[in-house]
Amino acid sequence: MTGNQPNSGSPWLEEAKKLLNQTLVAWGVPGAVGLLAVHFAREKEWWAAIACLLAAGLLWLLIRFFSQLTPSLDKLFQWLALKLETAAIAFWWTLSANFKQQYYQRLIYTYRNYRTQGLKTTGPFTLDLEKTFVPLGVAPESLNRAATAMIRQEIAAKSFSIWDFLARMTGEPGFRHLGIIGPPGSGKTTLLEFIALTYAQNTYRQQNRNAPRLVPVVIYLRQVWEEIVTGDRPTLVDLIQQQFQHQDSLRGLNPPPNWFATQLRRGTCLVMLDGLDEIAEAAYRRQISAWVNQQIRTHPQTPFIVTSRPFGYRAAPVEEVKTLLQVKPFTLSQIEQFIQSWYRQNEIRAQGRDDLGVQRDAASKAKNLMERIKLTPAIAAMATNPLLLTMIATVHNYRGALPGRRVELYGEICDVLLGRRQEAKGMPDRLTAAQKQAVLQKIALNRMTKKTLTFKTVTGMILIREKLDTVTGGTLEPDVFLKQIENVSGxxxxxxxxxxxxAHKSLQEYLAAVEIKERQQEYILTRTIDDPWWAETVRLYAAQNDASNLIWAALQRRDSENAVQALTLAYECLAEGLSVQADMRQELETVLERGLESTEPGVFKLAAEVKLAQRLKNLLRLDETTEIDTRLLTCAEYQLFIDEMKLVGEDRQPPHWPSDRFQPGEANQPIWGVRDSDAAEFCEWLTQRSNAIGDKFIEQDAAVFVGHSKIRLPHAIEIEKHPVVLPKTSNEAQLKQQSIRIVREQVNEY
Structure with missing residues (x-):
């Protein structure tokens, strides 16, 4: 039997089902439940289908309800998120502020004391850096290495304060990354520590009102270089963080997460990297320079300062440093400022109070030391170095060793530079300071004998090889030793x-004198007693021995052409010698003192020339080019001028003199009543005597001077700033108006 197949549905019904399925799918979860209802209906499970339809409708209503609430919920969640973010930021800044305050307090504890690393005679008291520090002058090492804006703006200035550059750091990219170079002991490390202390105490605007607000970070490269070159090459942030784990002064202080990274990113840190030169190996030093370059490129908005001795920087320059500054030596006013501050701080600590009596004690001692420095040119030259000046002040206070025991000062300086400073910095050395000095003495005496200051590496190697082998057992090569002395001690x-x-001619002369003493070869000095080249070595030798033979040798040169030099040196040996036999002392005093009053022309002239030579050797250095006399010219010295002018038919004696010679007993009295024109002519006469023959010549009927130094009368402001103590005479009023003082200026050309 056959029958018809059931009809699956008309086309429009299929389209309706398809549309329903798509709609239910588009509805998401309600749609899925609706599809499930359709499935149960097709299976004729009507109760299940009805339950699913009710569930789908309820889900759809709930979704529609919450969809209307979504904008309000979004605002609620946004508000909650903002509150949480604000609270988190506030909490972070609370931690940050607390940390910054604690960090600055640690910096104050660390840098508030004036530290002189390696000084053996330090005394029992620690001085305040803030009250002792004298601002260093800095100047562009080369105009090619300096941003030109400041140079054009302040072209007349010869030096600046470091704060002049810090004030421009954040605003002018050319000053953002600085290099500071200077010789050993010139104050580079102390300068960085003072900057850190100033920022920690929030007094930086007192230094320069335009100085930016910065967070100081000091890193001593000598402490971290090995980790940089042999480790995992830590970043700057890594090194800063490690300081809080390894540095005693910061240990236990925990920076908030990414605190320093944030400061570096914003350019609000001042990163100070000290002692590039203290990495002795040149290859390692170049690696450190490359690392510094990378850190600067990583943090281009962050100000950096790198310090080094000149040799260390030239061998491994930091290319990202755009301005290179050179530390200037102390001027006379800076020397005086330091000594006054040093003594005041020392007396306050010693006496446990700060009152007028303490201040007077400090002022008296400071004045005494300044007078000694002014009267001793060799020490005055050394006092321009802050470290050496600190040694001078310390020795003066605790040993009373200036100027007569100058030799002890040189010994202290060599001891510090060759050993104790490295020990204080934790830089081990296989040789002691005494061993290194014994080797260097060989070079010093040889250079004095050859009358030169310089030597080639090969010459130095030959001179020291034998001595070096005796102190090292042949384990150190001479060229390595020389390089280490240069790199480490300076x-x-x-x-x-x-x-x-x-580093200083006086150090060569001191080491040569010690070597002569140890060899017992005094004859080297007695046979060269009239040679100016050996004069300082003679004085330093006399300070360690009996000076009688040296004075005797000088007296035997009274008839030589160099008699003035010989007797001048003999008189200095009398003052500085460790001891002098009584008969030799008497003979010298007779020659000099009686000679000034002698009417015999030859005897008088020799004594007066010695006195004038002593004057010219003891002028007070005002700056790099100018020296001023600290005493009034005497009648005996002016008589030399009168006598020479008389030979050419000119009368230059003061109008009130009854004759052309001073009165008996007045040889050492100040000359007064001199005409202005005569005083000016005296300076011209002394200028010609002080320079080589031929320094003055006639060109087109005019005198042209081409010497190295020129003598002149002081300006009014120089007299006011550097007065002399006038002798108590009846002519005191005349002395103030008509006496003679001189100034010597170094000149390049006229």
């Missing part, structure tokens, strides 16, 4: 490639 400096010299 007692030797490389003047040019492969050519060395001692």
């Amino acid at each position: 007692l030797l400096v490389e003047k040019e490639d492969g050519v060395y010299q001692f």
